[in-house]
Amino acid sequence: MSSNSTMPAPPNPRSSIAEERANPSFPVRELTYWIDGGHRVTELKERIMLELERDPLWRVSDHPNLSLAETRERAMSKIRRLADLATSRPLEETMIRMSIISVVDPGFWTRFGVHFGLFFGALQGQATPSQMAYWMDKGALSMQGITGCFGMTELGHGSNVAGLETTATLDEKVDEFIVHSPTLTATKWWIGGAAHTATHCAVYAQLIVKGQCYGTKTFVVQLRDTKTFALMPGVNIGDLGKKMGRDQIDNGWIRFTHVRIPRSHMLMKHTKVTRSGEVIEPPLAQLAYGALIQGRVSMVSDSANVAKRALTIATRYASVRRQFGGSVSAGAAETKLIDYPIHQYRLLPLMAQTFAMIFTAREVTANYEKLMGELSDLGEAKDAAADDVIKNLKETHATSAGLKAFCTWMCLNIIDQCRQSLGGHGYSAYTGLSQAYSDFAVHCTWEGDNTILTLQCGRYLVATALDARKGQPLPENLSYLKGAVSATGGLSDRACKGDSAEQVSSLDTLKAAWSSVAANAILNAVRDFEAGLGKGLSKDDAYEFSSASRLHAARMHTYTYLLHRFAAQVDQSPTALRPVLTLLAQLFGAHSAVQHSGEFLQSGFYTGPQIETLKGFVSHACSEIRKDAVSLTDAFNYTDYVVNSPLGRFDGDVYEKYFELVTSLNPAKPVPYFDSLIRPLLERTNETEAGPELEIDEE
Amino acid sequence: MSSNSTMPAPPNPRSSIAEERANPSFPVRELTYWIDGGHRVTELKERIMLELERDPLWRVSDHPNLSLAETRERAMSKIRRLADLATSRPLEETMIRMSIISVVDPGFWTRFGVHFGLFFGALQGQATPSQMAYWMDKGALSMQGITGCFGMTELGHGSNVAGLETTATLDEKVDEFIVHSPTLTATKWWIGGAAHTATHCAVYAQLIVKGQCYGTKTFVVQLRDTKTFALMPGVNIGDLGKKMGRDQIDNGWIRFTHVRIPRSHMLMKHTKVTRSGEVIEPPLAQLAYGALIQGRVSMVSDSANVAKRALTIATRYASVRRQFGGSVSAGAAETKLIDYPIHQYRLLPLMAQTFAMIFTAREVTANYEKLMGELSDLGEAKDAAADDVIKNLKETHATSAGLKAFCTWMCLNIIDQCRQSLGGHGYSAYTGLSQAYSDFAVHCTWEGDNTILTLQCGRYLVATALDARKGQPLPENLSYLKGAVSATGGLSDRACKGDSAEQVSSLDTLKAAWSSVAANAILNAVRDFEAGLGKGLSKDDAYEFSSASRLHAARMHTYTYLLHRFAAQVDQSPTALRPVLTLLAQLFGAHSAVQHSGEFLQSGFYTGPQIETLKGFVSHACSEIRKDAVSLTDAFNYTDYVVNSPLGRFDGDVYEKYFELVTSLNPAKPVPYFDSLIRPLLERTNETEAGPELEIDEE
Incomplete structure (x- = not known):
């Protein structure tokens, strides 16, 4: 096949991304304020991001080229600056600075946190x-x-x-x-x-x-x-x-x-x-729980913050990168990645997960602080008030265990999915996500190995269901178990009413769907636990016996919790933000349901045709959110310094800046081992020894 | 709570692993021969592993401590040795050497392969x-x-x-x-x-x-x-x-x-x-396909080989590591990780996946070689024989695209799941799996980005189903579409007969289940493609419109293909191996079905209660295979040199050897920046300037 032109160069990436910002469906700055918790916090964050960016100590773009010794020395050189700021500036500012640093330079954040969080925390x-x-x-x-x-x-x-x-x-x-x-x-x-x-x-x-x-x-x-x-x-x-x-x-x-x-x-x-x-x-051994919960709650925030960065990079690059499509022989531009339905399907459910984590993190942080206040008011008396607080503490302990596990897994997956969405460039150390993965991965095994935490959460869910059967009141976050635990009540009356896309995918339907499935999963774990007891196992062994269904119950409960918290934040959000946030919450609930469709079919909440309708809704929601995708990353409001990837630049100028970064960090040098290794390779001759002829071989 | 003893030290890890080998249910050496393809190949592999281990050039245990420059120079120093061997030794030996090196030193393997595989391959x-x-x-x-x-x-x-x-x-x-x-x-x-x-x-x-x-x-x-x-x-x-x-x-x-x-x-x-x-x-543009297919087929083998290493490390460590359980106050030993049902559930389905990849890789490699033979016999004539070969080529091209994508994703997941199963120690660079992940990850984006390959595969599946509707014969690997594509035939007659665990989980039932679900997924993709056409989209745009269901069809087809190839190999295997291999094949099919239970419920193959029975079977199969877990890793027959992780040692002596490795590679040295950075930090005084008092402030 011949054509009379050569390949056109890709269109200017700056204009490719600029056109994405032409017509957002929501006020972008308002969403930033809503995510951050008010314009005062947003402005404080912006001040701190600028301070970090301008301080040469905080340069991070050259990290991939540092040796282990240089990496550690660089980190140590920043400790003093941060310690001085931490002791001279207000605590809120320090906390915000640390949360930004946890994204920009997570390894340093850990080094600093070991003293201020763990060692000093142990003293406190x-x-x-x-x-x-x-x-x-x-x-x-x-x-x-x-x-x-x-x-x-x-x-x-x-x-x-x-x-x-x-x-x-x-x-x-x-x-x-x-x-x-x-x-x-x-x-x-x-x-x-x-x-x-x-x-x-x-x-x-x-x-x-x-x-x-x-x-x-x-x-x-x-x-x-x-x-x-x-x-x-x-x-x-x-x-x-x-x-x-x-x-x-x-x-x-x-x-x-x-x-x-x-x-x-x-x-x-x-x-x-x-x-x-x-x-x-x-008298109260449970008091030591507090510090554990704090670590877990902070990892929910961290998951949200790191996911924001990954999606900023992947979404902006997808709005600039072009591949296939267009009519090549006619010289038309290739199609933007973000315009492919499959690319929307890869990224935008992850965007919805990120919002779920953002809003959940905010709510559980506030709950945790309230609880710690109550706890410190408590003294050491064992009375009814103490009982309530302890009960609350147990619930928060279990819920935070599940959240820590599933949010860190979710974020780790988001990072790698975003990295893979960059194609080959995701494998470069200079595009940011390979290191993000390696840095983040430890969240899944430290401060409580995720699998063990899910089982703790699952054990609490089983125990609470059993207590409820005996007439104990259910904590608010488990109110969906009402009815399900009674001998007469069942879940069969909880089924999706109506088959239209609107009915199947409304936020209320999705909340009910997840509650129903979570209740079902908990009951299955109870069933397996009791089957274990029925076999004569000890209580602990019966819990081990039911561990697969316990883990599953924890997953279903945690997703349900995320959806409910997300929906609660949507309800409270400014009117102008509600349409886009509602759609994101629906996408979170619907996509997660499709991923676990077997559970919804088994619980009887959705029928097969309703699941098909839900799948159609997911595609529809992706194509709708696609229109706002770049604006949503803008609302995350990370500066280019924090994003720290040439592919995630605000201005879309990815190729020039990627080339500049790579060439400036790897200047041309003679090949160091040409004389010692390459020349001898190229110039070698074969040294094969046939050996002397032997007399006995002569004819 | 007090007790009158201190914590007991963990039992000797060597005896912990030795007891795992006491009573394997199958002849371990026989399985090695069966995996490798005969004792001659096994012995050749053993000779090559020993040669590599003894050659100081091939030391790999210190890799984590090399700088980028050292890493590259080390790699270059090995090129000549390997080039000399490649040209002087038989091709089969070279291929086996390369396959071992692809596990031991994947980065070097790539460097060597660029010349011999890609550059020289382009010439060929x-x-x-x-x-x-x-x-x-x-x-x-x-x-x-x-x-x-x-x-x-x-x-x-x-x-x-x-x-x-x-x-x-x-x-x-x-x-x-x-x-x-x-x-x-x-x-x-x-x-x-x-x-x-x-x-x-x-x-x-x-x-x-x-x-x-x-x-x-x-x-x-x-x-x-x-x-x-x-x-x-x-x-x-x-x-x-x-x-x-x-x-x-x-x-x-x-x-x-x-x-x-x-x-x-x-x-x-x-x-x-x-x-x-x-x-x-x-005349025949398709001839260029060949090289593409070869790369994909080799990545199926590579996925299997790397997964074998990851599971060897995780399984052996799980047989030695102890945690919780036991009666601490009574001084009893903690419980081995591998004895926890949840740990079996984490690892053993991955073991089954690994076997599925091993056997599939062997079969597709053989098919590929046969096909290439036919292709080179073909000449450039366009006749009926050529048509058949081209048809076959297209089918192999599509199937290998799906296999490359899903096997590399599967292996990447296996590596990280195995790494996480090591707990905190998985985060060390010296335990082997963090680097394995980073090295392997590129397989998902190079030689055809996985997502694009799945869509290619899905497009072929849709096109083939449409052709079959028009009366074209189905290729053998898609024979499960028979009936499904006719206007009258449906899938409703394909449902699991019987509710017992045996009936639900037999290999024949699982093969039928997967065939049915794959057919269903392909028909859904056809439906979406046709819906796109119905909306007036072009053919290409209709394919884009149906991309989510196309990707899904490719996944279901590929899993079905893996299960069928696995089952075929079980049928041909020596009698003594058949029980354990059958159980592994069932676990592969059943666990994958439970992971996608929604599809099986929607297609009507399984009912909800049958899925619950299948879940019970998965737990049962895990507990059975657990008894042979260490012996299965022994059958992979990787030497400690190839495993290259102190946690995956054959003799189980993990703690001593891990400590030795870490301390020998990181000898004690004075802190290099104590005087420059730490002392000034510890000894600093606060420099706060209140500023002079101002006259105007005086009362």
């Missing part, structure tokens, strides 16, 4: 007032004298904190604890900041007094001399080296060999050990 | 006999004089080869082509070997003769002087630097500015250009 949560005063005086908040790390996990022990092997044995004679790693598997492992940074460590160890073991408690152990950085006697530390991601933080291992610390270095807000060796245990 | 596929003789004489096979790269993709153009911008314009006056990159987006991009290695490039460019464009053809262009490695006039090359993975290969960009080459450097096996500028096009 577990030190008595006088202990707190002592450590504050030593400089534990501002890193003026102390840098801390957090010594929980061991080589042989991760999720099971109760099974840690490190011991802290009271030597009453001298009023000291002896901290010791009895075995190789007891070696503290993955300790962020241990290899290069920390002077002190909050060590989790088995408290042993007078030969009795009282379980895992926390002890502050000095690791290094603060003047010379020499290791303290009995302390051995090593470097864990290269990781999948987050190389900014120096994870290390620590072994303790009979290390002595004062008794007062055990954090005694909860359990106390007296001079005479009396162990006083606290 | 597209050069005339006299051109081939010329390039052989220049040393193109053995790299004695020439190192080649493959210049297809451009900055602005990936999957759409027809849309490439680079031009090759005939200058008849001097009998030369002028190769030129007219725009920035025409820059050749991702060219493996271009940055540091190649002297010559097989350049894809638009052939332009007398002002007419004849589409994309291939031209050999010299890039560098073979004596000095200086760039040739008009050639500019740059380094693409850091990537997500496979840093062993030096991908680069190339711009051509009016570079002149002899007319004879256009590869003219198919299209020919005469001295006078006459363009002669070939």
